[in-house]
Amino acid sequence: MSSDVVKSAAARTKGSVDQFGGERVLKRAAFFGLLFLVGAGIGSYAGWELGSLFESTREFQAFRTAEEKAFLRTYESMASLWIVNMRSATILQDPKYGSEGRREDLNLVLDAAQKGRTQATDPAVLTLIDVETGITYARLGMVEEAAGNLPASQTWMQKAQTALKQAGWKNYSEPHLREIVQARNLQDSCDCPGKK
Amino acid sequence: MKALKLCGIALSSGLLVGVVAGSYMGTWIDGILIWREMSAGTGYAELSNLQYDQADTEHARQALLGFTKFSQSMSKLHSAQRDKALLVDTGRAYLRLAAIEERAGNSSLSRQYVLNAQQSFKSMGREIPEEELNKQVTKIVSTAPPKSPPS
Numbered sequence: 001m002s003s004d005v006v007k008s009a010a011a012r013t014k015g016s017v018d019q020f021g022g023e024r025v026l027k028r029a030a031f032f033g034l035l036f037l038v039g040a041g042i043g044s045y046a047g048w049e050l051g052s053l054f055e056s057t058r059e060f061q062a063f064r065t066a067e068e069k070a071f072l073r074t075y076e077s078m079a080s081l082w083i084v085n086m087r088s089a090t091i092l093q094d095p096k097y098g099s100e101g102r103r104e105d106l107n108l109v110l111d112a113a114q115k116g117r118t119q120a121t122d123p124a125v126l127t128l129i130d131v132e133t134g135i136t137y138a139r140l141g142m143v144e145e146a147a148g149n150l151p152a153s154q155t156w157m158q159k160a161q162t163a164l165k166q167a168g169w170k171n172y173s174e175p176h177l178r179e180i181v182q183a184r185n186l187q188d189s190c191d192c193p194g195k196k
Numbered sequence: 197m198k199a200l201k202l203c204g205i206a207l208s209s210g211l212l213v214g215v216v217a218g219s220y221m222g223t224w225i226d227g228i229l230i231w232r233e234m235s236a237g238t239g240y241a242e243l244s245n246l247q248y249d250q251a252d253t254e255h256a257r258q259a260l261l262g263f264t265k266f267s268q269s270m271s272k273l274h275s276a277q278r279d280k281a282l283l284v285d286t287g288r289a290y291l292r293l294a295a296i297e298e299r300a301g302n303s304s305l306s307r308q309y310v311l312n313a314q315q316s317f318k319s320m321g322r323e324i325p326e327e328e329l330n331k332q333v334t335k336i337v338s339t340a341p342p343k344s345p346p347s
Contacts (some may be wrong), residue, residue: 035203036210043214044221051222059229062272071269077234078266082239124262127255128243167247168255180250188242 074125077116081132084112089188092139099147106143109136127167134163135184138177211324226275233275233282240266241285248292257296260289280320287316291329295336306333 063072088105091097097105113133118124141156157174164172233281240263247259267286290313297306310329317324 031204032206035206037211039207039210039212040214041210043211043216044218045214047215047218047220048222050215051219052225053222055223055225055229058334061274068269068272071266074266075236075270075273076232078239079236080243082235085239086235087315099207122262124258125266127239128247128259128262131243131246164250168251170250170252180246184246 030032034117043133070121073119074116074122077112077129078125081109081116081129084109085132085136088139089137089185090145091164092185093128093189099143103140106136107142130163130167134160134167134169135177137163138181139185142178142181200338229273229275232281233273233279235272237267237270237276237282237285241282241289243287245292253296253300255295260293263289264293283316283320287313290316291332291336294329294333298333298337318325 082172088109091105113129116129137156137160141153160177161172216243244259244263248256267282290309294306294309
């Protein structure tokens with residue numbers, strides 16, 4: 001009887017030692033795993049920075065003079081302007097967007113144009129930014145017209161006509177601008193640059 | 197001491213794996229750079245073509261010359277090395293410039309632009325004879341945008 005009790009007590013003690021030992025191993029493994037993940041996180045960030053620095057350096061290494069740096073500012077402006085223009089053309093073609101969404105998106109184009117205007121110094125580029133601005137005004141006019149805001153529509157259309165007249169357009173009549181905008185909405189509404 | 201050693205191994209192996217993976221992911225920025233290069237080139241080309249179609253001769257000339265200058269600078273970008281669309285757009289811009297000068301009676305300048313267009317197409321691996329390009333210029337001149345009076 002007493003030997004059974006001793007055996008049972010010994011078995012219980014061994015079980016609890018095994019249990020505590022297993023937990024300790026698990027905790028250690030989790031701690032080392034966590035350390036590994038911390039290292040991997042820091043390493044990924046450092047690696048990403050190094051990789052992107054390498055790519056950016058390779059991309060822009062030929063641009064060092066003030067003139068070349070001015071080109072890069074124009075380059076960035078044109079890229080941003082085209083991306084927001086494509087996005088707004090796509091939204092204008094998509095019936096699921098309402099007037100509010102379209103208005104907001106077209107204002108992003110105006111913001112990009114304004115930013116581009118502060119960065120560009122070349123008169124040819126400034127004229128092209130005016131053209132993009134004029135077309136965006138005409139788009140806003142058409143959005144307001146569709147929303148039933150006729151006075152706002154008229155104001156935007158007049159602004160479009162003024163901008164495009166200054167850009168040297170021969171025909172800046174309202175019907176002509178509508179045609180151009182519709183054609184451009186169709187042409188630019190795409191998710192890939194270079195579509196012809 | 198042994199635990200500290202294991203901590204160091206775990207951390208440094210994580211760092212090593214992370215740096216390798218992160219460096220690889222960092223090269224993905226190449227795709228973003230190509231996207232921006234294509235956007236800038238297409239955006240400028242589209243707007244200068246619009247000016248050619250819609251604006252008076254002086255503004256059309258300014259826009260197309262601006263684009264050819266812009267594309268020359270762009271060719272220094274690493275991402276532009278494989279962009280054949282930029283060379284096509286540049287060649288077309290030179291042909292339009294040749295048409296403008298042809299209409300203005302500046303034959304020698306028109307020919308120079310034809311040669312520039314030829315060079316641009318050659319850079320993308322297409323040898324087009326000068327006579328063929330002259331035909332294109334004649335076609336562009338004959339399909340000149342109508343000169344509507346401003347309203």
